[in-house]
Amino acid sequence: MHKKILALLAAFAVAGCGPAVAAWPDDKPVEVVIGFAPGGGTDVMARKLLPFVEKRLDGKAKFVVLNKPGAGGEIAFTSIARAAPDGYSMGVVNVPGYNFLPMTRKTQYSTDEIRLVARVVEDPGVIVVSAESKFTNLADVVGALRSKPGSVTFGHNGAGTNGHLAIRLFAAAAKVQPNEISYRGTAAQRTDLLGGHLEVGMVSLSEIPELHGSNKGPLRAIAMMSKQRSPQLPGVPTAEEAGVAIVSTAERGFAVPKGVPDDIVNRLEAAIADSVRDPDYIRSSPGDEPVLAFMPGAEWQKRLDDMGQALRPLADELKASEQK
Template sequence: MAASRRIKLLAGVLSGSLVLAAFLASQARAETPESYPSKPVRIVVPLPPGGATDSMARMLAERLASASGQPFIVENRPGASGAIGADAVARAKPDGYTLMVSIGSTVSLVPFTTKVPYKPDAFLPISELARTPQVMYANPNIPAKDLPSLVKWAKANPGKLSFASYSVGTQGHFAGIRLNQLAGIDMLHVAYKGSAPAMQDLLGGQVQVMFDALLPAMNYVKSGKLLALATAGTERSPLAPNVPTFRELGYPEMEQFNGNFGLYAPAGLAPALAGRLEALARRAVNSPEYLSKVKELGLMEPETTQIASFSKRVREDQAKWSSFVNRIGYKPEM
């Protein structure tokens, strides 16, 4: 009798397990691109909190959550020129639940300047989020108030100026290297783990120069805590009409140091799901609230929110930067 009851009990447990497994399988099959996302989505930022990239990610996450009804959670994973966070995304399952918001150099430049564990094609570019020119900032305690006088002083005092970048092998790093070459000066490079700590040392005078986004640093310029010497934009920014372009000052080659922010997914994301994510991102990026905040940050609107055109841009940038790195004979610092 006892054995019979145990058999019946075991049969019931097995039956229940099969029903549960069937239910879970049906739920997994029920997920379609139209229902994405059906759970929280993680957005990795490969840089510390407080910088422009972090601000962009949080702006986007808010709009994506509003459009989809699911939380988009920002996770900062800084280090190694963005490679730590980027590698976490590259290794993630390409199911749309791990994404990355990053400056373009993480994908287009860093793979050619540092030993990263991911390949340049490890990501699917989804949408450009904003564009930004690099601005050359200086601590006001230096004995120069504009770029020509800074170059003159630096030539007379080689090795006495240092410039900060938000990480090794990034656009801010290469902007300093390139200006050294073009102007015949010798600014020393100091790398940080993100723009926020680099900016703090620039304000404190531990470094004298930095190449970074227009805002929030321009607020320090208005208060007299920093100087803005030049911008890499093709024209002066309406938010900083008194800041000349590098071209105006005789350095047109510096225009290549214009950056962008983008949304990326791991390569291998199913086309239908990628299309759904593209549509959500386009809706978020084109919302009046988002575009208003982009302008408040001193950024320019994205040129494309389409996977095809953004992917083409990223591949072109990769080719450009690979050629540039080889041409100047740069040797990785790490």
């Protein structure tokens, strides 16, 4: 009799906790938080990829994108960390901002509260100006800043983002003082570049697909912040070729709150991996195609741990400069 009672209790326990996981993601939509405004590289990547992920989750999943821009992504990262670990809340994290921000100040989230699911892209930085700009190359920009410190405006998407770090790297390497302006996303940078209110934009390769190949249009790339020239912009020199030896890339991928069951994380990772390789997705997202670089969550976390050691000196320098 005692064994029968224990067996019944065990059965009820399984029945009580099993359906929530077993039903995922059939019974309600999964919210996906984006830390930047609609129209930027992060937002476009997620909105184009997620329908393909839905199909690979038995066609019953439904992802709903929520844009929560501000604080260089911290608002969104905090939302991920504080969400219930039930598989119905996830988000996109942007590296290096995601792991760099907590190094420079007390943030509302900790990377220990978040589990990485999969990296999707590794996206080199590009320095862009308006097609009507007086700056025809990076040397022109450096010359203007050396002649008059703070005279050239540089846009980035918030403190700690890849664009912000790129500006700091540029300033140190070229020994100049840019006038930094923070935006809530690349779309806002683009608007001000086209309107003549911003002189230099720090964006990512995937965010300017209209320039790929020709480098013609309302914007013009003047330098790639990568080790080698990009096949998409073969006529654009690297920053090092232009006299400023800096490399800056952005990584984007998906994450969930710590504590989400392994089964759900594994299903998400597998669905994302398969979706990134889908020829239909690749054709539908030409801007992302050159920078697609899938990496499993655990491997990505190890990469970020190693990256943190390299970023620490820059974080300490940033904190010191802000305390002066």
